[in-house]
Amino acid sequence: MTDLSYTSPRSGSRTANILLRWALYIMLGLFALFYLMPLFVMVITSFKSLDEIRTGDLISLPREVTFDAWRTAWSGACTGIQCEGVRPFFWNSVLIAIPAVLISTLIGALNGYVVAQWRFKGANLFFALMLFGCFIPFQVVLLPMARMLGLMGMAGTIPGLIFVHVIYGLGFTTLFFRNYYVSIPSELTKAAKVDGAGFFRIFWSIFLPLSLPIIVVTVIWQFTQIWNDFLFGVSFSQAGTQPVTVALNNIVNSTTGVKAYNVDMAAAIIAALPTLFVYVVAGKYFVRGLTAGSVKG
């Protein structure tokens, strides 16, 4: 910790220091308000009636709390011609995210294990190719992917979306596990080989038990990415298989009928809840994934 304001021998008198601390806390508080304000506005708007929204202001608390908007958002709001709320799309997202997260994490773990511990000619090239793949703008694969899904008979289906998320998640999951396993001494693998343990045995009994932290990081990273995805969802789904982000956008930007801002806000909060929940319970691992994705090595 760089506690400069307190330890510097040249810093001024005690009162000046106390004033400085106050200023510091006030600034931190103002920034906290800036980050919290949109969430606060969303929550209070979702509990207001439309009449109150039209007459009241953005940050005043609801005079009368109503759950109507939440009910409509969950099971009645219209996304285009369908009027079933976000509920079916929420479950679509669950059905897409869970298998895609599990499969991409498992393959990533095996890939990372090979690249880090079973070095052979070409393993580094493989890793470089994968790493590179993490950075491509997905627009460059959208068109051929749409055709490929059509050829495979998976266009507009949930398995198709799972497939896409697994493929383009592999780069990051491999990267996470590789960087984790590379710090485990290779003597461990060698000793196990001498004792007659095979490839999978070593992975299963030595590496997997050590991997809990990186599994948590990877699962959270992948879940957040896939749950929050919009580009693949909007490009490769059709009516009925859309993920919740696409449904939310359709509700908010539908041009028919009266604009129900309270329903928009409730739907947005519903779409955000799973990742917010993960963030609140496992924030430490979420941050670790974010920084691992950007600061490698």
Added chain:
Amino acid sequence: MTKWLEEHMPKLVLAPSFIVVLIFVYGFIAWTAWVSLTRSRLLPRYEIDGFIQYDRLFASPRWDTAFTNLFVFGFLFIVIAMILGLILAILLDQNIRTEGAIRTIYLYPMALSMIVTGTAWKWILNPGLGLEATVRGWGFEDFTFNWLVDPDMAIYTVVIAAIWQSSGFVMALFLAGLRSVDQEIIKAAQVDGIPTWRVYTAIIIPAMAPIFLSAFIVLSHLAIKSFDLVIALTGGGPGYATDLPATYMYTMAFSRGDIGQAASSAMIMMMVVFTIVVPYLYSELRTKDD
């Protein structure tokens, strides 16, 4: 047979991923590159016809707006998010008792989908009922804030929402960086009576150069890929005033049925990404091999 299998198991495990990456990343990029050189419209055609799509692209006023927006948006987003992130990190690094809670608050937007962020800000910036109406209600009758519907200003609303979403993440990166600076040097500087601000500008910030680079790479990557945010916040409008290359590509591919334009704009996006990322990845991989 078992012996052979055991010996080649690592390669066999990697093989499927290797093939998948070759096809679905590199093969697909090649496909897009190829099609960008043809006269494809609604359906792809495979006779190469030079750079006609790129000529069309750069002659299109809509692409011109999208490409300019990318640089306006990208520049403001990256610079402001970095400055804000650095300030927040330095403020939080002063032995704050409630640091954990404050950090959680600053960083939570990063867990949200850009569609959620766009929806929230679209409501806040709504001229009729949002911030503008609220401030007028407080008695400032002449207050106007209609950037969302002003073609000249709408792109800045995207900047605001993007900064709100990502600056906490930059803060987390910088905070980790501040704490990795050698404490002995800082103590020595303090003993020598060097003022606090000089300790930051002369010692700590220069020592964090690699973190600045990482933050820059991540933010520019986010900026180029920002598609969801524009769709949810402005829908590319008013008109096409807030189009970005990503939304241009999507419109051409899925609503205009102009595959040639979609492919060529995607290729330009990739080139922009690569000019930023390739030198970075190259240096990363090289230092690791040493």
